[in-house]
Amino acid sequence: xxxxxxxxxxxxxxxxxxxxxxxxxxxxxxxxxxxxxxxxxxxxxxxxxxxxxxxxxxxxxxxxxxxxxxxxxxxxxxxxxxxxxxxxxxxxxxxxxxxxxxxxxxxxxxxxxxxxxxxxxxxxxxxxxxxxxxxxxxxxxxxxxxxxxxxxxxxxxxxxxxxxxxxxxxxxxxxxxxxxxxxxxxxxxxxxxxxxxxxxxxxxxxxxxxxxxxxxxxxxxxxxxxxxxxxxxxxxxxxxxxxxxxxxxxxxxxxxxxxxxxxxxxxxxxxxxxxxxxxxxxxxxxxxxxxxxxxxxxxxxxxxxxxxxxxxxxxxxxxxxxxxxxxxxxxxxxxxxxxxxxxxxxxxxxxxxxxxxxxxxxxxxxxxxxxxxxxxxxxxxxxxxxxxxxxxxxxxxxxxxxxxxxxxxxxxxxxxxxxxxxxxxxxxxxxxxxxxxxxxxxxxxxxxxxxxxxxxxxxxxxxxxxxxxxxxxxxxxxxxxxxxxxxxxxxxxxxxxxxxxxxxxxxxxxxxxxxxxxxxxxxxxxxxxxxxxxxxxxxxxxxxxxxxxxx
Amino acid sequence: xxxxxxxxxxxxxxxxxxxxxxxxxxxxxxxxxxxxxxxxxxxxxxxxxxxxxxxxxxxxxxxxxxxxxxxxxxxxxxxxxxxxxxxxxxxxxxxxxxxxx
Numbered sequence: 033x034x035x036x037x038x039x040x041x042x043x044x045x046x047x048x049x050x051x052x053x054x055x056x057x058x059x060x061x062x063x064x065x066x067x068x069x070x071x072x073x074x075x076x077x078x079x080x081x082x083x084x085x086x087x088x089x090x091x092x093x094x095x096x097x098x099x100x101x102x103x104x105x106x107x108x109x110x111x112x113x114x115x116x117x118x119x120x121x122x123x124x125x126x127x128x129x130x131x132x133x134x135x136x137x138x139x140x141x142x143x144x145x146x147x148x149x150x151x152x153x154x155x156x157x158x159x160x161x162x163x164x165x166x167x168x169x170x171x172x173x174x175x176x177x178x179x180x181x182x183x184x185x186x187x188x189x190x191x192x193x194x195x196x197x198x199x200x201x202x203x204x205x206x207x208x209x210x211x212x213x214x215x216x217x218x219x220x221x222x223x224x225x226x227x228x229x230x231x232x233x234x235x236x237x238x239x240x241x242x243x244x245x246x247x248x249x250x251x252x253x254x255x256x257x258x259x260x261x262x263x264x265x266x267x268x269x270x271x272x273x274x275x276x277x278x279x280x281x282x283x284x285x286x287x288x289x290x291x292x293x294x295x296x297x298x299x300x301x302x303x304x305x306x307x308x309x310x311x312x313x314x315x316x317x318x319x320x321x322x323x324x325x326x327x328x329x330x331x332x333x334x335x336x337x338x339x340x341x342x343x344x345x346x347x348x349x350x351x352x353x354x355x356x357x358x359x360x361x362x363x364x365x366x367x368x369x370x371x372x373x374x375x376x377x378x379x380x381x382x383x384x385x386x387x388x389x390x391x392x393x394x395x396x397x398x399x400x401x402x403x404x405x406x407x408x409x410x411x412x413x414x415x416x417x418x419x420x421x422x423x424x425x426x427x428x429x430x431x432x433x434x435x436x437x438x439x440x441x442x443x444x445x446x447x448x449x450x451x452x453x454x455x456x457x458x459x460x461x462x463x464x465x466x467x468x469x470x471x472x473x474x475x476x477x478x479x480x481x482x483x484x485x486x487x488x489x490x491x492x493x494x495x496x497x498x499x500x501x502x503x504x505x506x507x508x509x510x511x512x513x514x515x516x517x518x519x520x521x522x523x524x525x526x527x528x529x530x531x532x533x534x535x536x537x538x539x540x541x542x543x544x545x546x547x548x549x550x551x552x553x554x555x556x557x558x559x560x561x562x563x564x565x566x567x568x569x570x571x572x573x574x575x576x577x578x579x580x581x582x583x
Numbered sequence: 584x585x586x587x588x589x590x591x592x593x594x595x596x597x598x599x600x601x602x603x604x605x606x607x608x609x610x611x612x613x614x615x616x617x618x619x620x621x622x623x624x625x626x627x628x629x630x631x632x633x634x635x636x637x638x639x640x641x642x643x644x645x646x647x648x649x650x651x652x653x654x655x656x657x658x659x660x661x662x663x664x665x666x667x668x669x670x671x672x673x674x675x676x677x678x679x680x681x682x683x684x
Contacts, residue, residue: 059593061636079640081663082674083595112673127673129594379669450659451667461669511657 033094033402034179034324036144043187044141047148051075052134059131074154074192075137076147080454083127087150088140092160092178092202093121093405095145097392100403102143104388110136115388117373117381119445119496120199121159121405122150126452148186153194155185155266159201161209162406165327166368166414168360172221172229174204176322177258180313184259191266195273196281198266199238202231211407211523213237213246214499216283217265222252229255235265235295236287239493243529244284247292249299255318257303259311264302268295328400328415333365337418350425352474353436358421359412367418369399371411371428372435372443376472379461380446381409390431398424408445408484410438441483441550442468445496449489449506450513456489458506458513459539463487466543471550480550483564484522499523501565502549503530504542515542517549519576520568533573534581545580552579584646584653585622586613587629588663589638597663597675598638604628606638609675610655610664615646 036044051071058068072078076087088103095103103123107115110132111125118124128136140146149156158178165173181200185191191198202219203210212218218234231253237246253261269283272290287295344351359368371391373381383391391411395403398420404412416424428434437443444467447453449460464487471477486500490507497503503518514536521530537545550564552575557567568576587600588610598606599613607613616622622643629641645656655661666674 059636065592065633065639079590079595081659082597082666083590131593450662451669456659459668461667465669513658 033096034091034175034321040144041141044144044146044148047075047146048134048137048141051137055130055134070152073151074148075133076150077128077130077133078151078454080126080448080452081450082452084130084133085452086125086128086133086136086147087118088123088125088145088147089150089157090122090145090405091182092158092164092175093162093407094164094175095403095405096401097396097403099143099145100388100392100395102139102145104385104392106136106139107385107388113386114382114384116379116448117383117405117409117411119407119409119447119494120150120157121162121407122157123405124448126448151197152192153196153198154192155181155188155194155198155200158182158185159199159210159215159407161203161205162370162404162410162412163209163359163368163414164204164404165325166359166361166366167205168362169207170205170362171223172204173322173325174202174210174219174221175325176318177219177221177231178202179321179324180258180318181262184262184311191270194266194270195275196278198269198283200262206525208523208525208527209406211496211499211527213527214239214243214496214523215246216269217262218246219258224252231255231258233261235299236284237527238282238284239496239498240282241279241491241493242282242284242288243493243498244288245527245529246284247287249292249296256313256315257307259313260306260309261299261303263311264299264306267302267306268298272298327363328402330363330366330415331417333363333417333419335364337365337421339419340421343422347422347425349429349434349436350422352478353425353434354421356436356440356478357438361415363415365418367416367421369413369416369421369424370406370438371413371433372437373410373433374437374443374468375432375435376442377465377469380444380464383411387431387433390427390433394424394427408443410443436474437477439482439484440477441471441480441485442477444468444485444487445500446487447489447495449487449495453489453494455492456506457491457508458489458515460487460489460495460504460506463504463506463515463539463542467546470543470547479560480554481560481563483550485546486521496523497521498529499527500530501568502546504546507536509536513539515539515545517542517545517580519549519573520565522565531573533576548579549576552576584648585616585643586610586646587616587625587641588613588644588660589629589632589641592636592639600625600628600632600641604631606632608678610646611653613646615653616643 220232233250234246399413446464450456488495499521518530
């Protein structure tokens with residue numbers, strides 16, 4: 033994985049020292065809160081309901097065991113023994129003291145981590161496929177380009193005060209596991225007819241109060257133009273994006289209000305002035321960065337592990353785990369393991385410090401020291417030998433990390449909601465927990481099959497409810513929490529925004545309503561191979577509306 | 584009935600305005616404001632608390648009596664006063680023993 037060079041190290045250390053001084057001046061009263069707030073936000077420090085919250089960047093969701101152990105140490109030493117993995121593949125600590133944050137940032141810098149640009153109106157952590165560099169269906173490792181974009185966007189002087197935040201995602205496989213079409217810029221690696229590497233470019237996707245699917249602006253952007261073209265998009269956005277209304281400030285609104293063709297022309301015009309200049313990306317540089325992401329040297333192993341197959345016959349739980357939580361690996365005899373952070377009745381995305389240590393140990397012992405955070409709030413061991421899976425599973429099971437639910441209804445995204453978040457209008461976690469318990473039964477979950485359920489506690493949509501096959505949005509109605517259901521959303525290569533199905537449900541009724549939706553699907557699907565989203569797309573709203581509200 | 588709440592600068596902890604301009608860690612100990620004069624005086628204390636860099640983001644909240652207990656009226660403020668509803672081991676609710684101390 034990428035290692036800091038001298039430049040990276042100096043810049044992160046300088047930034048920590050600078051923030052240390054800013055905290056000191058805030059505590060002494062030299063800085064008012066109004067002066068300090070933008071400074072702390074630039075370093076990922078929010079003030080939430082109960083305490084400060086520190087969001088730490090995990091670039092494109094990739095980290096090693098040393099870094100994971102450091103996160104565990106921070107959770108234990110400066111927080112309350114746990115952390116929350118987020119939909120931007122980052123981690124949040126919910127209880128740090130302001131006075132401790134410089135120490136925390138120093139500790140992070142020791143392991144090449146920081147919290148820069150995890151907040152504020154700048155280019156945020158670039159996200160990617162959690163199986164990058166490992167997936168059998170991958171065409172090229174997207175992290176190479178994510179890292180190049182990270183270097184370009186970190187402290188980019190022109191783009192630190194954008195009209196609003198800016199999110200980029202990139203995927204290198206046909207199956208989009210990075211939700212690229214709901215990002216400000218979405219990149220899909222591809223090859224042209226001459227076999228050259230490039231990108232399909234989408235602009236103006238996003239969730240929040242005005243959800244939009246990204247619009248394609250390029251079918252093929254050559255590799256060497258990646259930075260110049262990104263710069264052109266950002267320049268056009270920085271110049272024309274609205275600054276008068278924060279709810280209309282994202283690039284998706286600019287795309288919508290300007291019109292795609294005009295905006296494309298603006299971008300191309302800017303690009304013409306930028307291309308073949310300093311931002312030209314030489315292939316040698318791609319090759320150099322690529323070396324950081326060189327896959328481990330895989331052993332030659334049989335495609336099927338007799339050890340694993342024998343263990344599966346002995347242990348039904350292991351067999352179940354292997355049927356749900358593995359992703360096909362490019363090297364024979366290997367797999368990528370999803371470690372679900374969605375135990376039945378748990379808070380989605382939370383992991384204790386002890387669990388983080390256990391996972392770090394597993395990565396070190398069995399996973400070439402690599403870990404990933406998924407945007408669906410799980411963790412991944414990307415490179416694992418199939419024959420090691422029985423041992424790994426035993427360790428996971430002993431540490432409440434062996435939930436065999438990847439991609440099932442209980443593997444849901446949920447934002448922190450009103451239990452923690454100062455912006456939320458309703459709670460998300462207790463709803464997630466109750467739905468999780470309702471669908472606990474293994475047989476039933478598997479009978480339902482692939483189903484993405486996503487919950488947000490306010491219209492900002494951190495829980496991605498718009499792109500849930502079933503989405504739940506918590507709102508406040510006259511002081512009571514009310515939950516609206518959307519159906520038909522999806523964040524894969526066939527991205528769609530879910531439709532609100534009807535009036536909302538109070539807390540006490542929302543789980544029943546979800547169950548009604550699921551039962552309606554089961555009763556109407558063609559066969560068990562027709563997934564929820566396919567059935568919904570075939571059937572439309574009506575059967576679900578009828579079931580929920582009466583014919 | 585109203586009171587004033589804020590977060591403490593040094594650690595972000597939730598606090599409420601007590602009598603005489605001090606800041607208390609449990610809502611039960613907050614100064615209950617029943618008149619405009621109380622509110623005027625409380626807002627002066629609140630501003631002083633911000634000026635002294637002890638607290639930030641002061642604002643008034645509504646209180647109500649429920650089952651004989653005084654509590655914030657809105658769910659958000661009740662969660663601030665108690666802690667996450669899903670983690671009873673965290674937040675003020677986990678520090679009950681300190682209230683009687």
